[in-house]
Structure formats: C-alpha cells, structure tokens
Amino acid sequence: MKEISSIHNSYIKELLKLQEKSRERKKKGLFIIEGKREISLAVAANYNFDTVLYVDDLICEKEVLHLFNENVNRIQISKEIYQKLAYRASTEGVIAVTKAKDFSLEHIKFVTKNPLILVAEGIEKPGNIGALLRTADAANVAAVFIANPKSDLYNPNIIRASIGCVFTTQIAVGTSEEIISYLTENNIRLYATTLQNSNEYHKENYTEASAIAVGTEDTGLTAVFRERATQNINIPMQGEIDSMNVSVAAAIVLFEAKRQREFKR
Structure with missing residues (x-):
C-alpha cells in the first residue's frame, strides 16, 4: 500500500491540474470523482478506474475500496492532501482517478x-x-x-x-x-x-x-x-x-x- 503525505508530491500536483483544467482531463483521458455515492454510481456504470486515494482516518478501507479490483492503484493520503484535492467541503475522505468514456x-x-x-x-x-x-x-x-x-x-x-x-x-x-x-x-x-x-x-x-x-x-x-x-x-x-x-x-x-x-x- 503506497502512502503520500506531502502536498508537494509530483503525482499530487498532476491530480490538481486534472481537477482544475479541462485541457488536462482531455489530454490524459482521466478525471477525478470524490465521494462515496458518486464513486459507487460510477462503479455501477462500469467506469474503469486508475487510482483510488483515501484518508485512513476518515474512511474505513472496506467502505469503498472493496468496490475496486486489484488492478486499481490504492494510495493512502494525508488529510492535508485530501483537503487540497477535494472540490467540495466534505470530509468523506475518498477520491478516485477515473478513465473517461467516449461520448460519441x-x-x-x-x-x-x-x-x-x-x-x-x-x-x-x-x-x-x-x-x-x-x-x-x-x-x-x-x-x-x-x-x-x-x-x-x-x-x-x-x-x-x-x-x-x-x-x-x-x-x-x-x-x-x-x-x-x-x-x-x-x-x-x-x-x-x-x-x-x-x-x-x-x-x-x-x-x-x-x-x-x-x-x-x-x-x-x-x-x-x-x-x-x-x-x-x-x-x-x-x-x-x-x-x-x-x-x-x-x-x-x-x-x-x-x-x-x-x-x-
């Protein structure tokens, strides 16, 4: 299980760009979902996931992580990182990096x-x-x-x-x-x-x-x-x-x- 605690981590900086810029989402074919309900709906819709990041103090691993198969990367992050990445003022403690679908x-x-x-x-x-x-x-x-x-x-x-x-x-x-x-x-x-x-x-x-x-x-x-x-x-x-x-x-x-x-x- 990988852990990231610094907001200066290069991967976290990439995720911030993904959250903030449409150009980055289109370029990489990825986007971010936060929240248990939203992630569960995306799972039910057969979206493919790249990475799930969670705060161990805020969410039990079994609450959401059981929804993802073993090929999905799992990263434990600090509260500081979560607050930086989270778009809304919730404290659910879980974010998923997800592969975009073709809307043709x-x-x-x-x-x-x-x-x-x-x-x-x-x-x-x-x-x-x-x-x-x-x-x-x-x-x-x-x-x-x-x-x-x-x-x-x-x-x-x-x-x-x-x-x-x-x-x-x-x-x-x-x-x-x-x-x-x-x-x-x-x-x-x-x-x-x-x-x-x-x-x-x-x-x-x-x-x-x-x-x-x-x-x-x-x-x-x-x-x-x-x-x-x-x-x-x-x-x-x-x-x-x-x-x-x-x-x-x-x-x-x-x-x-x-x-x-x-x-x-």
Whole structure:
C-alpha cells in the first residue's frame, strides 16, 4: 500500500491540474470523482478506474475500496492532501482517478423502440448541466444529448451538481447538426422548447420515440433546432416573466411525456 503525505508530491500536483483544467482531463483521458455515492454510481456504470486515494482516518478501507479490483492503484493520503484535492467541503475522505468514456453518438444504445431523450444545447453553466442530468435521472430518460457543450462533462462542478447523475444516464455529445441528423435518421421526433411558432407543450403526443430539446436561459435554442423540429412547444407562463430555469422547464415537459406514456399502457 503506497502512502503520500506531502502536498508537494509530483503525482499530487498532476491530480490538481486534472481537477482544475479541462485541457488536462482531455489530454490524459482521466478525471477525478470524490465521494462515496458518486464513486459507487460510477462503479455501477462500469467506469474503469486508475487510482483510488483515501484518508485512513476518515474512511474505513472496506467502505469503498472493496468496490475496486486489484488492478486499481490504492494510495493512502494525508488529510492535508485530501483537503487540497477535494472540490467540495466534505470530509468523506475518498477520491478516485477515473478513465473517461467516449461520448460519441455511435455508442448510444436503446432498449426500447420509443426512447425518450433530453437534448440540451449550448448550456454554459456547469451547475445547470448538473441539474439537467439530475432531472434526466429522475425521469429515467433513455439518453441525454449535449449539443455544443461549453464545459466538459467531467468538470468537478458538473459531477457535484448532478450528485453523480452524470454516471447514471447514457450521454452523447455532438454539434447541433450531428444530433438533429441522428434523431432524423432514427425516426425520433424532436420537440423544441421555444416561444416562436410553438404549441403548448401539453397538447403534443410524446408516446412515440421523442426528444425534448432545451436551450440556454438567455437566448434559448438556436435556429437550427427551431426550424428542424417536428414541433416547437412552449410552457405557458402565468406570471410576469417569460422564462424559467432550464432544468425546471425540462422537468415539466419530460414528466408530461412520462405521464402520457404511463396512461397509454
């Protein structure tokens, strides 16, 4: 069992870069997960792990380490190192260095003929992406497609905001054109949430293969989604403002789709 106690250790410095810089994560194909729940979800999603680091005083070795096979490196670290590496103010005492997955559209597989998909275009704030992933998990959608992402999905704030739901749902990343072409080729209806040329969301039928697309809170979906959608939809607003948080909007439409599907059974 290897031990590291100095924050000046070269390997620890590499991990700090991995935590802080998207470029490093992409270059090395690795990212960091902290927390027992998040690590357990990644294990269940068949992620491959490189190294697990833990603080012996904070976590019993059997609590999480039994989840990893013997090929995963195990390093005992000091509290000082853990506090330096940890992104959030928790004291769970365990961090995993994990191998990134390929988020290409070609890896998406559906178990039913009428999948329900969430599409998010150009979302900038990692916290909003995390919230969308939580919504997708709650609705048990078949996949989440991220169009033109502004953050890599292994950003520590996305992992934190999603409470690990980045690992619980199939995800694909592509350009808006690539995602729309994929939906068209697979006969999946596209419903774009927008005020322009739209019907009220609850008047549409989502019982067939469907994708619900949401855009940024500032500018919404781009023209390519609005113009090539099967149908544009809106959520009638009854107050003074004309928009809401993107994850809330996604939840409203997704759960209407789920309601229709349950009713159809």
